[in-house]
Amino acid sequence: MVVRSWRHIKERYCLIGSRCKTCGRIFFPSRNICPYCRRRGELEEYKLSGRGKVYTYSVVHVPPKEFERMVPYVIAIVELEEGPRITAQIDCKPEEVYIGMPVEVVFRRIKEDGEDGIIHYGYKFKPVNY
Amino acid sequence: MKVGIVGYGSYIPKYRIKVEEIARVWGKDPEPIKKSLMVYEKSVPGPDEDTATISVEAGKNALKRADIDPRDIGALYIGSESHPYAVKPTSTIVAEALGITPDLTCADLEFACKAGTAGIQICMGLVGSGMVKYGMAIGADTAQGAPGDALEYTAAAGGACYIIGSKKKEIIGEINGTYSFTTDTPDFWRREGRPYPKHGGRFTGEPAYFRHVISAAKGLMERMGTTPRDYDYCVFHQPNGKFYIRVAKYLGFKEEQYRDGLLTPYLGNTYSGAVPLGLSNILDRGKEGDRILAVSYGSGAGSDAFDITLTERIEEVKDRAPKTMDLLNRKEYIDYSIYLKYRQGIKM
Numbered sequence: 001m002v003v004r005s006w007r008h009i010k011e012r013y014c015l016i017g018s019r020c021k022t023c024g025r026i027f028f029p030s031r032n033i034c035p036y037c038r039r040r041g042e043l044e045e046y047k048l049s050g051r052g053k054v055y056t057y058s059v060v061h062v063p064p065k066e067f068e069r070m071v072p073y074v075i076a077i078v079e080l081e082e083g084p085r086i087t088a089q090i091d092c093k094p095e096e097v098y099i100g101m102p103v104e105v106v107f108r109r110i111k112e113d114g115e116d117g118i119i120h121y122g123y124k125f126k127p128v129n130y
Numbered sequence: 131m132k133v134g135i136v137g138y139g140s141y142i143p144k145y146r147i148k149v150e151e152i153a154r155v156w157g158k159d160p161e162p163i164k165k166s167l168m169v170y171e172k173s174v175p176g177p178d179e180d181t182a183t184i185s186v187e188a189g190k191n192a193l194k195r196a197d198i199d200p201r202d203i204g205a206l207y208i209g210s211e212s213h214p215y216a217v218k219p220t221s222t223i224v225a226e227a228l229g230i231t232p233d234l235t236c237a238d239l240e241f242a243c244k245a246g247t248a249g250i251q252i253c254m255g256l257v258g259s260g261m262v263k264y265g266m267a268i269g270a271d272t273a274q275g276a277p278g279d280a281l282e283y284t285a286a287a288g289g290a291c292y293i294i295g296s297k298k299k300e301i302i303g304e305i306n307g308t309y310s311f312t313t314d315t316p317d318f319w320r321r322e323g324r325p326y327p328k329h330g331g332r333f334t335g336e337p338a339y340f341r342h343v344i345s346a347a348k349g350l351m352e353r354m355g356t357t358p359r360d361y362d363y364c365v366f367h368q369p370n371g372k373f374y375i376r377v378a379k380y381l382g383f384k385e386e387q388y389r390d391g392l393l394t395p396y397l398g399n400t401y402s403g404a405v406p407l408g409l410s411n412i413l414d415r416g417k418e419g420d421r422i423l424a425v426s427y428g429s430g431a432g433s434d435a436f437d438i439t440l441t442e443r444i445e446e447v448k449d450r451a452p453k454t455m456d457l458l459n460r461k462e463y464i465d466y467s468i469y470l471k472y473r474q475g476i477k478m
Contacts, residue, residue, distance in 0.1 A: 013227040047229075068478060069177040069471055091176070107186040107227050108178040119214055121182065121223060 001113050005120050010045075012122035015105060017084060019046035028084035050105030051128070052080040059094040066111035078103055078125055091126040102128040133258045134301035135438070136198065137293035137447065139191025140410040141184050141270075142397065142457040145174040147469050149283050155466045156278050163283055168371025172286040172398025174464060175272045177472045181210045182220045184270040184289040184403075186227045191451035192266070192291040193228065196300070200229040203293070204262025206236040207252055209245025209269045209402040210289075211320070211327075213238050224268065234262075242318060243367055244428025245269060246290070246402040251308055251434060253294040265294045271401035274473065276326035284370055286398025290406035290454075302444045303413065303422070306437040309350040311342050318429035329429075335373070338431050343367060343377050346433035347425045354437050358382040362420040365391025365408040367427035369399045390415055391424075397458055402428075409438075411454040418442040 008029075010016040017028030021042040025034065028048060034041025057076035060067070067073065074090040074097045090097055091106060103125035110122045148171045153160035164170055175184070185208055193200055208221045221236035239245040239252075246269015253265025270289025275281025295301065317338035320327035330338070343366055351357060358364070364383045368374040371394050378388035391408040400407055405426040412422055422438040470476050 009226055013223075014229055091178075107183050107190075108176075109180055109183060110178070119180075119182075121227070124178065 002118050005118060012110075013107065015048040015050050015123060017046050017048055018043045026082045026084055028080070028086055048084070049081050050123070052078045052103055052125070054090065054097060054099055054101040054103060055079040055085055056099060057090065057097050076103075076125070089124045091124055096127065104128050131258050131260070131296050132298065132301070132304060133254050133294055133296050134305050134441075135292050135303040135413075136264065136295035136297070136300045137192040137194075137196025137302070138290065138410050138413055139188045139193070139195060139451050140288070140290040140407055140454045140457060141187035141191065142288040142407070142454070142460075143173050143175045143179050143184070144460055144462050145176060145464050145472065146171045146461045147174055147464055147466070151466050152283055166372065167283060168375070168395055169284050169398060170395050172284060173288055173400070174469055174472060175287040179287070180214045180272055181208070181212050181270045181289070182214050182223045184272070184287065185220065185224045185268045185291065188268055188270060188289045188291040189224060189228045189266065192293050194451040195302075195447040196264075196293045196295075197447075197450070198264060198293070198295075198300075201233065203230045203264045203266050204234050205253055205256050205265040206230060206234055207239050207249030207265075207267050208236075209239040209241065209247070209249045209267070210271050211240055211242055211245070211401055212272045212274070213240070216322075230266070241432065242428035242430050243369070243399070243401045243404055244426040244432055244434055246406045247424075247426035247434040247436070248428075250292055250294065250436070251310070253292075254305060254308065257294050257296050263295070267292050267294065269402035269404075269406040271403050273399065273401045274326055277475065279326070281327070281329065284394070284399040286400050287403075288397060288400035288407055289403035290410045292406065300443070301441055302447055303438045303440050306439055307350060307354050308434060308436050309346060309353055310432060310434045311346040311349055312432035313342070315342070315429075315431035317431055334369075334429065338429060339367070339369065339373055339427055340377060340380075342431050342433040343425050343427050344381065346435040347381050347423065350423070350425075350435035350437055356437070358387070358423075360421060361387060361423045363390060363412045363416065364388050364423040364425075365405055365412060366425045367433070368392060368394040368404050368408065371395045393454070393458060407454060413440070413444065414448055414453040414455065416440045416444055418444060
């Protein structure tokens with residue numbers, strides 16, 4: 001788990017995806033090949049703004065073990081300003097979330113590998129201006 | 131070389147618990163507690179927040195105000211007594227998340243409640259000597275008091291970040307001088323492997339907090355040739371509201387000078403975050419030419435004092451990120467059971 005988590009630090013900590021220099025499309029998580037331009041595509045690192053809106057959401061009442069302290073919590077697909085849609089937890093009460101709600105990225109603990117393991121950090125979102 | 135603050139930012143978790151709620155659980159009358167501590171509620175970190183996440187949020191706000199390339203930051207120090215790991219730096223997590231890696235030096239600092247201001251002094255040295263272009267110092271904590279202990283009413287969470295630089299046109303607050311007063315005074319400690327700190331009760335007062343804060347404040351004013359009348363604002367470490375006001379009055383400061391630096395009554399004691407957060411509220415309100423005396427205190431024990439003069443650039447940057455008072459007023463109250471659940475007080 002340590003190495004798997006470490007490999008994703010850039011995208012999970014800083015929302016760094018990739019952008020195809022040929023067609024301008026932005027991908028998150030990052031890709032090695034542009035699925036539109038194929039061989040003509042050239043990908044570069046691209047930092048996403050972290051601003052977007054809730055595309056759709058669900059409220060979790062029966063969580064995986066690591067998330068028991070957070071129940072009930074909101075998991076949403078967030079459509080970022082730049083286009084990509086990503087799944088993330090929204091830091092708000094279930095009754096506050098709505099489709100189209102403007103959100104911005106925050107840095108949070110996601111889970112930990114038990115009491116003596118690694119702590120995994122990454123992105124969540126919160127309502128803008130809150 | 132003149133050095134100063136080129137950016138600052140703060141962060142306070144949204145959850146709050148009232149003194150009444152903690153007192154209810156332990157069968158205490160809340161009124162004497164509120165009166166003796168001058169603390170009415172405190173911030174509580176969410177279950178997904180810790181010193182690293184608070185530091186990142188404060189750091190992001192400081193970068194928005196400084197408007198510099200994070201890769202130009204050559205040093206990062208995080209002062210806290212609640213680092214998420216016993217061994218493994220918080221500062222590397224924060225540096226990575228703020229986009230500062232890999233060309234920097236960083237380390238975690240611990241000096242009870244004054245490690246954040248110690249970080250500012252280290253950055254002043256590195257920037258002043260030309261070793262780095264900018265230094266970032268963060269004071270943040272998610273402090274815990276043992277259940278039922280007096281500290282439980284005040285131990286809170288929050289932090290603030292300061293970016294130190296030397297370019298005259300970028301400085302928002304010139305640091306005119308700093309002075310520290312340090313002795314071995316064991317008034318508060320936590321041994322390795324123990325979950326909660328212990329303290330010397332009333333011993334934390336006269337020989338510890340008051341002696342060090344007063345000596346550092348007087349020591350700096352002597353060196354600067356100033357008196358309390360020369361300052362528009364002052365801020366001191368604030369384990370509770372009572373100690374803060376007593377030390378401010380003893381030194382000869384008036385309410386209009388010490389009022390804006392005091393956040394503890396509705397925030398609690400954010401330990402390493404306390405003076406950095408109080409100072410950030412002053413910067414949010416200050417104007418060009420305002421002079422500030424800031425004195426931290428860390429048990430064990432030591433105080434760092436700073437003399438700061440704001441420049442015209444303060445007006446330009448203060449609205450670029452959320453203000454400390456806005457973060458303090460953004461709140462959601464929780465009861466003691468939720469507080470225990472969030473603070474890992476319930477074994478699962």
